[in-house]
Amino acid sequence: MNKVTKIGVIGGGQLAWMLGLAAKEMGLSLWVQTPAATDPAVAVADGVCYGAIADGATTAQLAAQVDVITFENEFVDLEELQSLEQQGVCFSPRLASLAPLLDKYQQRHFLQKLGLPVPPFAYLGDRPPTFPCVVKACRHGYDGQGTFILPDEQAWQQFHQRWPERPPQGFLVEAFVPYVKELAIMAARSPQGEIALYPVVETRQVDAICRHVIAPAFVDPPVREQIEAMARQILTALEAVGVFGIECFLTASGEVLVNEIAPRVHNSGHYTIDACVTSQFQQHLRAISGQPLGSPAMQVPAAVMVNLLGLAAPQVDYGAKREALAALPQAHLHWYGKCQAYAGRKLGHVTVLLPEPQAALPMIQHIEALWYGAPVAV
16 A cells, blocks of 8 residues: 555545544644535645535545545445546545445345344335334435434324425335444454454434443443454455444343444544544544554543534523533543534534543533533433
């Protein structure tokens, strides 16, 4: 692999922003492709190619400036990128690694072929599904957008009213899993096949948006070992390069089901910036630039990460809230610098390093109370 010093990122949001900060620490140059000058990563990038995420012409401009191109999100046009790849543009992870994952329905079939357990699923037709169920847009869903929990016939009718015409790729429908915990693992693979696994963490979603992460998760060793084995199998089958996020459900009977794979750095790994030897962002850059992978080990007994979402109140003093969080012992506040705040938008996150795992839940409740006015049930 030729020496890589200039990296392009398709996307300019907070993930690209954190990749940009890590690139500066590592002496790498980072360019982004993004539509707006107000996007977070623009402030830290060495260069910007302005254009839509799925615009192949803009990606060609980006390719002329960098050694390799990676991804912040899955909103790309794969056919456009494949044309560029045939012309010699280097993507990491490879487009062949992305292809089975971009469409959620196809991703489920990929996991099924590997023999990995997944929730019962189907492509959504015109007939009402079996309730309760979860409906997900096959493409372009994120942060609660494109995900619908349908407990009954009335919810099905409301779904139809919201989506009188379905998006081109349609919807995946799956049985609602009565899980006891949502778990995730960040996994990295180098071009040489070296794999580094971060601790299994517990995540909590509210309205399909990640609200907090507990690292490490309170799970029995067999559960942790099964998720680690799944991660190795997935990354090896994909011949992946870079960091991938893998989300799972844990049921009351101890069964682990794979929920989704994100072929990029992920919200459930933000705690690694402050809690681990090598952050997920440094690790991703190491992998795609051909450097040896760093240690994924935690440097503290435990940590919690809480997303700071935009609030619905008409007037919010975000500055005062940020100061209160930053004053917490061992707190590390990350504010994304977004110019517009609205309810549910990810504006930042705070990670608090803890002396013992038992301190995780009380700390989450305290942070939730400071930011949201009341703690979420944990």
